[in-house]
Amino acid sequence: MLELIASHPILTAVLAIVIGLVLLSQRTTKSTLPGPKPWPIIGSLPLVYPYMRHEQGWRMGEILNATYGNIFEIRIFSRREVVVCDADQAKRILAGTAAGDLSKAEFCRGSLLQRMHKDFAHYGLFVIPSGPDWKKHRKFLQPAFGPHHLRLSTEVAVEVTRSLTDLWDGLLKNALANGKKSITVNIHEAFSNLTLDVIGKVAFSYNFKSIELMNDAVAHKDMFLINEVFATVIKRFAVPPFLWSYFGLGEKDAQKSIKYINTILRDVIEKKRARMASPDAEEKSKWNLDLLDRLLDASKGGGEDFTDQEIMDEVFAFFLAGHETTANALTNVFWELSRHPDIMANIEQEINDVLGPDGEPNHENLASLKYVEQVVKETLRLHPVVSGIPREANKNVEIMGHHVPAGATVFVAIRQIHRDTRYWDRPLEFDPSRWDNGFNPRAGTYLPFGDGPMNCIGQKIAMIESKVAVIQLVRKYKFTLVQEQSFRIRSSITTGFKDGLFLEVSHK
Numbered sequence: 001m002l003e004l005i006a007s008h009p010i011l012t013a014v015l016a017i018v019i020g021l022v023l024l025s026q027r028t029t030k031s032t033l034p035g036p037k038p039w040p041i042i043g044s045l046p047l048v049y050p051y052m053r054h055e056q057g058w059r060m061g062e063i064l065n066a067t068y069g070n071i072f073e074i075r076i077f078s079r080r081e082v083v084v085c086d087a088d089q090a091k092r093i094l095a096g097t098a099a100g101d102l103s104k105a106e107f108c109r110g111s112l113l114q115r116m117h118k119d120f121a122h123y124g125l126f127v128i129p130s131g132p133d134w135k136k137h138r139k140f141l142q143p144a145f146g147p148h149h150l151r152l153s154t155e156v157a158v159e160v161t162r163s164l165t166d167l168w169d170g171l172l173k174n175a176l177a178n179g180k181k182s183i184t185v186n187i188h189e190a191f192s193n194l195t196l197d198v199i200g201k202v203a204f205s206y207n208f209k210s211i212e213l214m215n216d217a218v219a220h221k222d223m224f225l226i227n228e229v230f231a232t233v234i235k236r237f238a239v240p241p242f243l244w245s246y247f248g249l250g251e252k253d254a255q256k257s258i259k260y261i262n263t264i265l266r267d268v269i270e271k272k273r274a275r276m277a278s279p280d281a282e283e284k285s286k287w288n289l290d291l292l293d294r295l296l297d298a299s300k301g302g303g304e305d306f307t308d309q310e311i312m313d314e315v316f317a318f319f320l321a322g323h324e325t326t327a328n329a330l331t332n333v334f335w336e337l338s339r340h341p342d343i344m345a346n347i348e349q350e351i352n353d354v355l356g357p358d359g360e361p362n363h364e365n366l367a368s369l370k371y372v373e374q375v376v377k378e379t380l381r382l383h384p385v386v387s388g389i390p391r392e393a394n395k396n397v398e399i400m401g402h403h404v405p406a407g408a409t410v411f412v413a414i415r416q417i418h419r420d421t422r423y424w425d426r427p428l429e430f431d432p433s434r435w436d437n438g439f440n441p442r443a444g445t446y447l448p449f450g451d452g453p454m455n456c457i458g459q460k461i462a463m464i465e466s467k468v469a470v471i472q473l474v475r476k477y478k479f480t481l482v483q484e485q486s487f488r489i490r491s492s493i494t495t496g497f498k499d500g501l502f503l504e505v506s507h508k
């Protein structure tokens, strides 16, 4: 035996590592949690990776929930991921301390998200772990989402939606000249452009001219590699870091997919720097500074000490979080409206009642368009764009009668909670009237924007721009679903249509 070891040192070392890993994986296998039986060492990787690779995590969640119940566990190598489909527990998990005394917190945002976003947005607010860094970023950026910016968001959303209707009107005019009454539109693409232009103007005072350039396929294509970024991040959850580059998930692959976006974002920062340095720079009050004003102001001695990398990462993070989410939400709204003419008619009626035939939405009257709001809310319930949120057990905890060890990932399954018969009547039915009379769902049952201290910082902007777009488009056009198309749903960090959504658009 000793001779064998001496003559094959490499083989022996590999064997020792494998045996060690098997023993380690067996040591951590003892668990009362239901879930797919893990393989030695790799855990449930063979089950999980195909779903991640094909961006079908939403389907896996449904199947495992139906098979194992409202709490189950998946193993990825030695990492334990506990999926929780329960409103009370969701409330408890998301309420976890974000910045104060973490030693008291049961749950926190661990470093997992940040590690998965390596090379993309390391210091972006939505991945920064609980602790003083998160607190610094959140506290400092919060005022850029205050009343001034919400009012501005409404104005910008009206203006940007107008540029979309101008574009469609031009295309419809050409179509009519050629004897066609409608144009076929990839509504997801249209909304990605719209929401990018809105976030550009509101957060960075920058015009991405996304709608203007929509028909310039070459210039434009690379702007929308965001889904590739999200897909890379989600696949990284299923693959250990030392194998990332073998799976096309390494640093070089990441840099390639964001090269173009980074060039644009550097331009965003440089243009803003130049404007701020110009002698006739606009004097803004502290409360009117946009997100980028605030970051750059701090970097030149504003007291918060943001590094260049932090600034770039935050710009990238808001670029990511600030438009693809809302674009998917709006796509889902029109997917439901195109299948529910009665609900479309209710919206038209409300617009007419509140705004009349020509009145524009503004910050004041938007609140009176309650049915439109109900439609957006119901869409986010049935089709939550972010279908789950990961947290980490900060200490040994008990969840629904099961022991969950410190360090385990605890995943709040928003999609499952939103579709659970324990909380919602006819949960799979799209019914905006369930929100009548200011209906307020029970805590923990409705989480499209998360909950607790790390909830979505941009949720009011998202609601404003969604409502404005619905109002301005529904009153002007008729939307019909193109029947022959793939309705494949993909999910990574966000959930949406894999190949876009095509609608026939015509004038009313």
Ligand code: HEM
Pocket: 109, 125, 126, 127, 138, 199, 318, 321, 322, 323, 325, 326, 329, 384, 385, 386, 389, 390, 447, 448, 449, 450, 451, 453, 454, 455, 456, 457, 458, 459, 461, 462
């Ligand atoms: C319909 C659209 C949107 C949806 C469904 C959505 C969803 C979410 C969810 C579920 C979270 C919680 C993440 C967690 O707890 O870890 C979140 C956080 C966040 N969202 Fe959104 N979001 C939307 C729009 C936006 C917009 C428009 C912006 C930017 C203007 C934005 C920026 C952020 C940021 C920065 C965070 C991290 C907050 C923190 O950690 O303090 N989101 N979002």
